[in-house]
Amino acid sequence: MQRIRLLLCGMLVALFADCATPTRPVGQDVGLDLVLSAASGGPGEVVTATATVSNLGETAIYHCEGCGCGVGIDLGVLDPNGRPVGVVDPRSPHPTCADDLMALLPKKQKYAVLTFNGTLYDATGSPYAAPPGKYTIIARFEYQRSAVPGDDVNVLQKQARLSWDTKGLPQGG
Numbered sequence: 001m002q003r004i005r006l007l008l009c010g011m012l013v014a015l016f017a018d019c020a021t022p023t024r025p026v027g028q029d030v031g032l033d034l035v036l037s038a039a040s041g042g043p044g045e046v047v048t049a050t051a052t053v054s055n056l057g058e059t060a061i062y063h064c065e066g067c068g069c070g071v072g073i074d075l076g077v078l079d080p081n082g083r084p085v086g087v088v089d090p091r092s093p094h095p096t097c098a099d100d101l102m103a104l105l106p107k108k109q110k111y112a113v114l115t116f117n118g119t120l121y122d123a124t125g126s127p128y129a130a131p132p133g134k135y136t137i138i139a140r141f142e143y144q145r146s147a148v149p150g151d152d153v154n155v156l157q158k159q160a161r162l163s164w165d166t167k168g169l170p171q172g173g
Helices: 002-019
Strands: 030-036 047-055 061-065 073-078 100-104 109-116 119-121 127-129 133-144 153-164
Touching (some): 030 133, 047 073, 047 133, 073 109
Antiparallel strands (some): 047 109, 061 100, 061 133, 119 127
């Protein structure tokens, strides 16, 4: 009788443990990582931000890719006041090509890199030196679970903080 009771208790524990396991869509698991080469930098000390999207699941996911979307990972920078700033000259030539939904196959990754060297650009393309302070690097990746137009868009986003110091440089306007 004792053995039967223990067997029944063990089965109940296993049943309830299985019910408590969180579920996700079968075969889909997507991750976004953002890594800085250093937590701080300054003139002559470039900091590189690398964003990696990983399809760890068993099915393909679909994301925008092309001249407007790049590889589909958007990297941006916010200044110490939380305003977006440009790290690329908006007047620089850009290739023209169509954007399209592309598959990121299972067990594959995509990378995007942003280099913060202290040169920022205003909307007209005029460069200026980044003032000292804490900058926020933001990586964003949007994807769909199918290639069907209008499918729900999923968004992954990560942030990392970067301290920029202009130590020893003359301050002025």
